[in-house]
Each structure stands twice: as C-alpha cells, then as structure tokens.
Amino acid sequence: xxxxxYVAVSDVEDAVRAIAAEPNxxxxxxxxxxxxxxxxxxxxxxxLVDITRLPLNGIEELPDSGIRIGALVRNSELAAHPVIRxxxxxxxxAILHGASAQLRNMATVGGNLMxxxxxxxxxxxxxxxxxxxxxxxxxAIGGFTRGHAILGASEHCIATHPSDMAVALVALDAVVxxxxxxxxxxxxxADFHRLPGSTPHIETELAPDELITAVEVxxxxxxxxxxxxxxxxRASYAFALVSVAAAMEVRDGRVSAVRLALGGVAPxxxxxxxxxxxxxxxxxxxxxxxxxxxxxxxxxxxxxxNDFKIDLARRTLVATLRRLxxxxxxx
Amino acid sequence: xGLTPSTASSVISLHINGEKHQLxxxxxxxxxxVLRENVGLTGTKKGCDQGACGACTVLLDGVRINSCLALAVxxxxxxxxxxxxxxxPLQEAFVRHDGFQCGYCTPGQICSAIGMLAEHKxxxxxxxxxxxxxSDGELSDAEIRERMxxxxxxxxxxxxxxAAIGEVAx
Numbered sequence: 001x002x003x004x005x006y007v008a009v010s011d012v013e014d015a016v017r018a019i020a021a022e023p024n025x026x027x028x029x030x031x032x033x034x035x036x037x038x039x040x041x042x043x044x045x046x047x048l049v050d051i052t053r054l055p056l057n058g059i060e061e062l063p064d065s066g067i068r069i070g071a072l073v074r075n076s077e078l079a080a081h082p083v084i085r086x087x088x089x090x091x092x093x094a095i096l097h098g099a100s101a102q103l104r105n106m107a108t109v110g111g112n113l114m115x116x117x118x119x120x121x122x123x124x125x126x127x128x129x130x131x132x133x134x135x136x137x138x139x140a141i142g143g144f145t146r147g148h149a150i151l152g153a154s155e156h157c158i159a160t161h162p163s164d165m166a167v168a169l170v171a172l173d174a175v176v177x178x179x180x181x182x183x184x185x186x187x188x189x190a191d192f193h194r195l196p197g198s199t200p201h202i203e204t205e206l207a208p209d210e211l212i213t214a215v216e217v218x219x220x221x222x223x224x225x226x227x228x229x230x231x232x233x234r235a236s237y238a239f240a241l242v243s244v245a246a247a248m249e250v251r252d253g254r255v256s257a258v259r260l261a262l263g264g265v266a267p268x269x270x271x272x273x274x275x276x277x278x279x280x281x282x283x284x285x286x287x288x289x290x291x292x293x294x295x296x297x298x299x300x301x302x303x304x305x306n307d308f309k310i311d312l313a314r315r316t317l318v319a320t321l322r323r324l325x326x327x328x329x330x331x
Numbered sequence: 332x333g334l335t336p337s338t339a340s341s342v343i344s345l346h347i348n349g350e351k352h353q354l355x356x357x358x359x360x361x362x363x364x365v366l367r368e369n370v371g372l373t374g375t376k377k378g379c380d381q382g383a384c385g386a387c388t389v390l391l392d393g394v395r396i397n398s399c400l401a402l403a404v405x406x407x408x409x410x411x412x413x414x415x416x417x418x419x420p421l422q423e424a425f426v427r428h429d430g431f432q433c434g435y436c437t438p439g440q441i442c443s444a445i446g447m448l449a450e451h452k453x454x455x456x457x458x459x460x461x462x463x464x465x466s467d468g469e470l471s472d473a474e475i476r477e478r479m480x481x482x483x484x485x486x487x488x489x490x491x492x493x494a495a496i497g498e499v500a501x
Contacts, residue, residue, distance in 0.1 A: 001359045005336035006404050022336070028405065035361075035400045036381050047336045048358070050405055080455040085463040096458040100481025101447065102388055102397045236458065236480035331464045 001038050008050040012213065015051050016181050020209040022047045027211060029072065030106035032099070033115040041125055042116075042132055052108075056213055059083070065219030071110030071212045075165065076101065078109060088217065089330040090226035090245045094168035094263075097230040100237050110212035113166055113176065113192065114204070117159035117267075118239055119148070130156045131200040138200075145303035147239065150310055152266040157200030158303055160264055161193060167263035168228055168245040169215065170271050177214040178206060184213070193268035200267075222247045222257035227330045229320040230263070231312060240264030242313045244320040250284040262296065265313055272296040275317065284325055286318070293317040343407040347372065348416025356403045363387045363398035366413055374414035374438045378483070385482035388439040388446070389413050395446025397481075414438035419445055424495035432486035440482050444496050447478045451500070470500040 006028075009015045019025050025047035028034060037043040056070035059081055067083055078084060079095035095104065098112075121127040121139040128137035140148055140158050148158040166189065174189040187205050194202060206212065226247035232238040243263035249256050258279045260272040275296035282288040293314040300310045340357045347370060354369055363380075366372045366389070378386030380399045387399040390412040414437075421441050424430070431437045451470055456463050459477035468474070475493050484492065 003339045004358055005338050006341060006358045006402075007336040008405075008407075018336075028402070031402055031405065032382055032397070032400050035402060038359075039381070048402075049336075052405065076450070076455065080453075082464075085456065089463050092456065092463050093458065096456060096460075100382075100385065100397075101450065101457075101478055102385060102395050102443065102481045103382055103400075105394050105446075106396050106400065236477050331462065 002041070002044045004045055005047045006050065007047065008053060010053050012054055012056070012179060012211065015049060015054060016179055016209065016211055018047075018049045019211065020181050025049055027051050029108040029111035030074070032103050032107045033111065037116065037123075040123055042123060051211070056110075062216065062219070067217050069109055069215045069217070071108060071214055073109045075099070075104040075107045075109065075112060079104065086224065086331050088168070088172060088220070088223045088226065090223065090228040090247060091165070091168040091172065091217070093228035093330050094164040094243070094245060097228060097243070098164035109165070109215055112163055113189075113212065113215070114206070115162060116203070118162045119159035120144070122159060131159060131196075131203075134199075134201045141303065145305040147241070147264075148303050148306050149267055150265050150297075150300040150302055150306060150313070151262070151270055152195045152268065153301070153303075154196045154198065154200070156198055157196035157267065159196070159200070159267060161266065161268050162239050163269060164228070164230065164240065164243060164263055166193075166269040167243055167261045169217065170269040171245045171247065171259040171261035172217050172220050172223055175216045175218075176212055177216065178210040179213045180207065180210045186216075189215070189269070190271055196267050220247070220259065222249045222259060224331060225249055225324065225329045226259070227320055227324055229316055229323070231316055242309055242316050244313075244316050246317070246320045246324060248279075248284070248321060248324050250325065253283055255279045255282055255284050255288070260292070260296065260317065262313060262317070265300075265309055272317075274298065286322065289318045289321040290314075292321070341404050341407075343404055345370075345403070345406060346408070346410045348412060354403075358402065358404050360403050361399050362389070362401040362403045362406055362411070365403040366398065366411070372413050372415050376435055376438055378436070378439075383483075384436070384439075385443055386436050386439040388443040388482065390442055390446055393446070393449060395443050412442070414442060417441060417445065420499050421445065421495065424499050425492070428491040428495040428498065429488065430491040430495040431484070431488050436482060436484045440479070440484065440492055443479060443482045444499075447475075447496075448500060451478070470497070472497060475500070
C-alpha cells in the first residue's frame with residue numbers, strides 16, 4: 001500500500017474543502033472496499049479524508065411518506081430500521097443479502113453506492129483493465145466471464161456493479177443528494193451510475209470534489225409488497241450471480257402497480273422498465289410473469305461462461321413474482 | 332485533528348479490553364496489525380486479510396467488525412474488545428460442543444457470536460428472517476448459520492459451532 005496523509009473532518013464544509021484542496025484525495029467511510037483496493041494498489045490516494053464523524057447518520061421520515069437516509073448510516077442499521085422493514089422490505093432484504101454482518105456493521109450507505117466492481121481482472125494489477133487504466137484493454141473479454149454482465153456492457157468493459165442495496169434503491173426511484181463547495185445537487189440513482197461505453201474508468205456522475213450526503217427514497221405504496229431474491233454460488237456471503245428486487249400489487253387479478261430491478265447482471269443496478277411495462281395491467285399469471293421476464297432480458301448478451309445468467313435471471317424474476325403472488329410481502 | 336492532513340503517521344489512543352494504549356501508527360496499519368504487532372495481543376487472527384474469512388473479528392464499542400479492513404487511525408479513542416478481554420459462556424460451550432479443531436478461527440467466531448447475540452437481542456433481522464416486521468423470533472439453527480456466515484472454519488467445525496451458540500442463545 002502506498003503511504004498517504006490522513007485528516008478527520010467534523011463538518012460537511014470542511015469535508016468538501018479538504019477534497020477540493022487535494023487532487024488525489026479520497027473520502028474514507030467504512031473502508032471495507034477502499035482499504036482492500038488500496039492494499040491491492042488499485043486505489044492509490046495521497047490523502048484520505050475521514051468522513052465518519054460527519055453528522056450524516058440520521059434516518060428521517062419525509063412528508064410524502066418517503067425517507068431520507070444519511071450517507072453515513074451503516075448498512076446494518078438501515079436494514080434493521082422499522083420503517084424500511086415495513087414500507088420497503090425489499091430494501092431491507094437486499095442489504096441483508098449483501099456481504100457479512102461484520103461488513104454491514106462497517107459499510108456506509110454512501111460507500112455502498114461508491115463500491116467498485118469485483119471483476120477479478122480489475123483487482124489484478126498485472127492484467128490490462130480499461131477501468132483501472134484507461135485504454136489498456138479488457139482482459140475479462142475472452143477470459144473467465146462467469147461473474148460478468150449480460151446487459152449494458154460494452155466492448156471496453158463487461159464488469160458488473162456488485163451492490164445489492166442499490167438494486168432495491170433503483171427500483172424505488174431513490175435520489176442521491178451530493179454536495180461540493182459549489183452547492184448541493186440531486187441525482188436520480190438511475191442516472192448516478194454510468195454504463196461503461198468507451199469510458200469504463202468513469203463509473204458515476206459524482207464529480208471528484210463532491211460528497212454524497214444523503215439518499216432519499218420517495219413514498220412508494222407498492223413497495224410494502226416487495227421481496228428481494230438473490231442467487232449465488234453459496235447460501236450466504238457471496239456476490240450475486242443474479243438478483244431480483246420486485247414489488248407488485250394485484251387488484252382483481254391484474255397487476256395494478258409494479259417495480260422491478262436486476263442485480264449481478266449489469267454495470268449498474270438495472271431497472272427493468274420493459275418488464276414493468278409488460279406487466280402493468282396484465283393478469284397476474286405465470287404467463288404474464290414469463291412475458292415480463294422475456295422483456296427484461298430481450299437485449300441480454302452472454303460472454304460464454306456467463307450465458308447461463310440469461311435464463312437464470314429470467315427464471316429468478318418469474319420465481320420472485322410468483323412468490324410475491326402466493327406468499328405476499330417479505331414484511 | 333485539524334484540517335491539515337497529517338503525514339504518514341499519527342498518534343492515537345485505543346481503549347483495548349479496558350486498558351488505554353497510546354500508539355504512533357503508520358496510516359496504512361490495520362487495526363488487526365496494531366493489535367497483534369504493536370500491542371502484542373495475538374489472539375485476534377489474520378486469515379485472508381481482505382474481509383472474507385472473519386478470523387480477525389473484534390468488537391468495536393460492542394459491535395462486531397473485521398479488524399483487517401479497519402485502518403487503526405480511524406478508531407482513535409474507541410473501545411476495542413478482543414478475545415483476550417472476553418469472559419463469556421460461549422467459550423465453554425465451544426469446548427463442550429467441539430466448536431473447533433485447529434482453533435485458528437475460534438477467537439473470531441467467539442467475538443462474532445457475542446456481537447451476533449447482541450444484534451439479535453436488539454431485534455435486528457437477517458437474510459434468514461421469514462417476516463421482517465416481526466423482530467423477536469427465536470434464534471433457530473438457520474438464523475445462526477446465516478448470521479455467522481461471515482466467519483469461515485476451514486476445519487469444518489460448523490455443526491459444533493452452531494450447537495454451541497444455540498445452547499447459549501436458547
């Protein structure tokens with residue numbers, strides 16, 4: 001690991017001033033991903049600005065029955081919050097299906113959004129990687145691709161975004177609030193992570209001098225009827241091969257409201273708008289669920305080792321909707 | 332600390348097992364390495380050093396974390412409990428139920444289980460929880476396995492570990 005300077009800040013103004021003053025500074029939250037990447041020499045900051053003492057650890061209910069989550073709320077605390085468990089059970093489940101209890105106790109909400117891909121070639125500094133070193137090439141393409149993307153990839157990068165939490169958040173139309181010396185702005189989570197295109201090293205819309213201060217989730221009545229399902233190589237403590245966040249309300253046998261998103265399959269948390277459109281107003285049947293899943297995966301492309309994910313995602317989406325229909329919400 | 336970044340090292344205080352230690356740490360040093368190398372508390376083990384095995388689990392203000400991914404400088408003035416500071420019925424339960432073979436993962440398993448029992452008592456759900464709105468379910472074997480999934484045991488003493496924790500929990 002490269003040597004670095006360290007500063008702990010106690011208010012947001014100081015934090016954004018400190019990051020603006022140092023071209024190669026990084027914010028340090030729980031450190032669960034950043035410290036690991038520094039040890040691998042993938043991240044090489046000159047300065048770490050420790051933000052864990054900032055007063056950004058509140059969870060507040062909003063007038064529209066939504067919720068405002070401070071960027072430094074720990075993953076475990078968010079998952080256990082009574083409002084999340086009853087109003088947005090798929091968000092609670094998504095968080096609880098990620099990492100381990102120890103890591104969830106350390107990791108922050110803002111850090112979860114900023115975590116980087118677990119593509120093995122990105123971690124291996126001996127392998128060319130367009131994300132790690134712009135223009136150096138992609139070793140994953142034509143390599144071992146079992147964990148890689150089937151949606152939204154490019155000829156420059158096929159890495160997936162590893163978050164579970166963000167999959168549920170994108171289905172809920174969450175908004176990310178960010179702050180710099182120039183003020184505050186709000187970015188819909190759906191636009192926060194970028195597709196790789198020809199610039200896979202630029203992963204988010206966050207500018208280098210901006211700090212995530214909060215995530216807001218609007219009131220989404222259908223979210224009370226939701227579940228998160230994750231398929232992985234072992235029963236717990238592994239990244240998703242495929243995951244599904246699903247919320248569905250059925251009235252008189254027809255789908256009257258629906259939210260769907262996929263994880264483990266794309267470079268960003270993947271909102272399945274086409275599947276939602278296919279399902280809205282349709283009879284709540286196995287056939288409709290299948291058509292929705294086909295719509296969600298219509299543009300999917302396998303890389304060889306991960307071809308199985310296309311059918312797996314399809315079946316997982318159908319199974320999640322079936323379980324919502326027969327057993328109801330995870331709340 | 333002021334706004335000017337301190338260079339490669341800093342002086343910090345750690346309260347470890349009730350005792351205050353003032354240390355000068357290189358910023359790169361993990362809490363795990365400080366415990367083992369600077370303070371001489373070698374009960375906490377280094378397994379993977381990347382947050383994947385749980386051997387380094389300690390309690391930070393009573394909450395379980397992976398000390399290998401914790402930069403020590405971040406934990407100035409905090410309370411750390413390591414296996415050397417633990418006196419808990421789980422320890423004898425592990426012996427009774429053969430909750431280990433080589434013992435390398437055991438300090439992490441025990442610190443993790445102490446943190447886990449507190450989380451469960453506080454009403455925290457897990458991925459194995461059937462209904463999220465009901466918080467006071469019994470700690471079934473399935474719940475224990477899920478909640479302890481961050482601690483690997485390569486000897487495969489899992490059945491004994493689950494039995495030991497179950498006995499103390501129920």
